[in-house]
Amino acid sequence: xxxxxxxxxxxxxxxxxxxxxxxxxxxxxxxxxxxxxxxxxxxxxxxxxxxxxxxxxxxxxxxxxxxxxxxxxxxxxxxxxxxxxxxxxxxxxxxxxxxxxxxxxxxxxxxxxxxxxxxxxxxxxxxxxxxxxxxxxxxxxxxxxxxxxxxxxxxxxxxxxxxxxxxxxxxxxxxxxxxxxxxxxxxxxxxxxxxxxxxxxxxxxxxxxxxxxxxxxxxxxxxxxxxxxxxxxxxxxxxxxxxxxxxxxxxxxxxxxxxxxxxxxxxxxxxxxxxxxxxxxxxxxxxxxxxxxxxxxxxxxxxxxxxxxxxxxxxxxxxxxxxxxxxxxxxxxxxxxxxxxxxxxxxxxxxxxxxxxxxxxxxxxxxxxxxxxxxxxxxxxxxxxxxxxxxxxxxxxxxxxxxxxxxxxxxxxxxxxxxxxxxxxx
Ligand SMILES: *Cc1c(COP(=O)(O)O)cnc(C)c1O
Numbered sequence: 001x002x003x004x005x006x007x008x009x010x011x012x013x014x015x016x017x018x019x020x021x022x023x024x025x026x027x028x029x030x031x032x033x034x035x036x037x038x039x040x041x042x043x044x045x046x047x048x049x050x051x052x053x054x055x056x057x058x059x060x061x062x063x064x065x066x067x068x069x070x071x072x073x074x075x076x077x078x079x080x081x082x083x084x085x086x087x088x089x090x091x092x093x094x095x096x097x098x099x100x101x102x103x104x105x106x107x108x109x110x111x112x113x114x115x116x117x118x119x120x121x122x123x124x125x126x127x128x129x130x131x132x133x134x135x136x137x138x139x140x141x142x143x144x145x146x147x148x149x150x151x152x153x154x155x156x157x158x159x160x161x162x163x164x165x166x167x168x169x170x171x172x173x174x175x176x177x178x179x180x181x182x183x184x185x186x187x188x189x190x191x192x193x194x195x196x197x198x199x200x201x202x203x204x205x206x207x208x209x210x211x212x213x214x215x216x217x218x219x220x221x222x223x224x225x226x227x228x229x230x231x232x233x234x235x236x237x238x239x240x241x242x243x244x245x246x247x248x249x250x251x252x253x254x255x256x257x258x259x260x261x262x263x264x265x266x267x268x269x270x271x272x273x274x275x276x277x278x279x280x281x282x283x284x285x286x287x288x289x290x291x292x293x294x295x296x297x298x299x300x301x302x303x304x305x306x307x308x309x310x311x312x313x314x315x316x317x318x319x320x321x322x323x324x325x326x327x328x329x330x331x332x333x334x335x336x337x338x339x340x341x342x343x344x345x346x347x348x349x350x351x352x353x354x355x356x357x358x359x360x361x362x363x364x365x366x367x368x369x370x371x372x373x374x375x376x377x378x379x380x381x382x383x384x385x386x387x388x389x390x391x392x393x394x395x396x397x398x399x400x401x402x403x404x405x406x407x408x409x410x411x412x413x414x415x416x417x418x419x420x421x422x423x424x425x426x
Pocket of ligand 1: 121201206
């Protein structure tokens with residue numbers, strides 16, 4: 001059979017005929033940066049290759065679902081071995097126990113774990129659990145945080161003020177967000193006894209990277225305790241990434257419930273929510289709060305997750321943080337050297353890029369950075385130089401364990417070139 005020659009453009013054209021926007025998750029369609037997405041043929045370590053054979057140093061890394069680099073031999077072997085034994089049964093398996101034990105051991109306070117298949121399911125289920133356990137309806141979220149695409153959490157807010165949720169998407173009934181209160185990030189609100197839970201990204205990583213200000217998480221903990229509300233950390237990005245015990249460990253603030261995803265599936269569809277025993281025991285079959293999943297605890301996904309976690313020891317976290325620190329300093333230096341105003345916050349292995357004159361602490365400031373309109377040219381400039389960052393101004397960079405010093409040097413050099421070009425054409 002003759003090998004068909006495909007190009008990014010031809011595939012994108014075909015894709016748009018059979019898939020809305022040509023993609024299965026909107027950001028991949030490049031709508032906010034323009035141009036044609038690259039279709040990935042394969043990845044290895046810090047790199048991906050598109051269907052035209054072009055190589056990119058990859059900082060997308062599946063938006064964080066890949067932390068050890070693409071196609072790590074230990075992960076590939078674990079998945080192959082698991083697949084040969086059958087990929088789903090609808091009966092419990094040993095690896096589900098091993099993974100829950102591993103997650104619980106790394107996160108003090110996460111006594112029990114329920115595995116699901118996406119971060120969206122994890123947050124949706126954690127909120128249901130919080131409502132069921134407290135007998136209250138109201139949920140507090142923060143503007144600029146992302147908690148997946150369930151109706152109740154797709155609420156938009158006003159500009160930097162506290163508002164009752166308005167649907168952030170067509171198709172979300174106003175009733176679904178009428179109990180969702182949207183507040184500005186990094187300001188501790190005064191809660192009332194109507195609140196079932198406060199759900200927060202303890203380090204916000206879906207409006208660029210916005211670390212919590214001093215006292216923010218501690219203040220949320222105290223307010224929740226004062227009114228009997230539950231504190232839910234959405235650690236779908238930060239969990240098992242910023243430290244062994246995630247952001248809860250870094251900041252020394254323990255929530256009642258956690259949501260995990262991305263890292264723990266080792267690149268396969270797997271997520272989890274976890275928490276105190278007395279809360280988790282209110283889930284079916286022990287308690288009245290229903291939650292279920294045909295593919296939950298999937299054998300391939302748990303095998304991949306266990307393989308990745310076995311690689312994430314203290315040395316790995318130190319290496320990841322060192323990589324991000326070097327990269328951030330290099331990017332900031334290269335941009336400023338070219339006369340481009342930039343902020344490059346770092347949190348463990350995560351870094352963000354804002355075109356802003358001072359540190360960004362909330363969604364308003366993040367939106368102002370995006371409104372400079374610099375990001376699309378920045379991103380495309382890097383892509384032309386073989387460096388892939390996400391096609392959206394609100395995404396963060398995900399350097400992996402596979403990124404080498406040589407990779408970082410190449411990246412910083414490319415950033416310097418792009419920054420000069422941006423300043424020259426302004
Ligand atoms: C990615 C993400 C989610 C949603 O996870 P999916 O697996 O995409 O459904 C939820 N919360 C946070 C903080 C995320 O970054």
